[in-house]
Amino acid sequence: MSQYGFGHAIRINQLNLGFLFRFQNFFIGDEVVHRGDTYGFAPFGFSGVTVNRTGDGLEATLIFPNNDLTRAWAINAVEDRNIIEVDVLLIEDSDRDTGPNATHNIVHSYVGQVTGGQWDNVSLNLQLSSLLDAVGTDVPRRSLTRELVGNLPISNGVRLQ
Numbered sequence: 001m002s003q004y005g006f007g008h009a010i011r012i013n014q015l016n017l018g019f020l021f022r023f024q025n026f027f028i029g030d031e032v033v034h035r036g037d038t039y040g041f042a043p044f045g046f047s048g049v050t051v052n053r054t055g056d057g058l059e060a061t062l063i064f065p066n067n068d069l070t071r072a073w074a075i076n077a078v079e080d081r082n083i084i085e086v087d088v089l090l091i092e093d094s095d096r097d098t099g100p101n102a103t104h105n106i107v108h109s110y111v112g113q114v115t116g117g118q119w120d121n122v123s124l125n126l127q128l129s130s131l132l133d134a135v136g137t138d139v140p141r142r143s144l145t146r147e148l149v150g151n152l153p154i155s156n157g158v159r160l161q
Contacts, residue, residue: 005091007104008046009034010062012073013083020082021073026091034087034104046086046110060086060112062126066119074124078117084128086110 007026011019023042024032032039045063062084064070077084089104112128119125 006107007089007091008044009039009087009089009104010044010046011037011085012077013085014076014080015083024089026089032104033101034089046088059115060110060128062086062128064124064126066122066124070124071119074117074119074126077114077126082114084112084114084126086112086128 005026007024009022009024009032012021012023013019019037022037022039023044024034024039025042025044026032027041028043029041031041043065047061047063064074076082086109087106088108088110090107091104092102110128110130112130114126115129116127117125
């Protein structure tokens with residue numbers, strides 16, 4: 001009888017500096033090689049449905065324990081609107097001795113921008129919104145400029161044909 005486990009691997013990317021942190025949440029106290037990079041252990045959870053039936057994205061949440069270490073980089077992640085990539089992994093070998101070195105299959109990948117965060121006495125939550133979602137509750141912060149979209153109308157009498 002085979003046993004499978006689910007774990008997550010996250011990459012925290014600051015726009016101009018590249019990947020700052022890589023964490024996994026399955027092998028406690030171990031480092032895991034995933035996609036050619038080393039991921040250290042951090043206790044975190046990933047929750048939220050990323051797409052629903054109507055096609056508009058919903059926010060996802062990363063939940064970490066609230067301590068001085070997580071608050072230090074999480075505040076910067078919110079202020080700098082970091083990009084976080086999450087891989088949901090199917091872990092076939094959960095043996096502590098061989099599992100961290102085994103190949104893990106990616107079930108799903110999610111890329112989101114940190115749009116908010118909050119903490120209480122126990123947990124620190126980071127809200128992630130899809131970079132491609134203009135329908136959801138929080139459009140990623142970007143300004144319309146002539147370089148991005150061309151000439152903008154100066155009248156409200158615009159018709160689409």
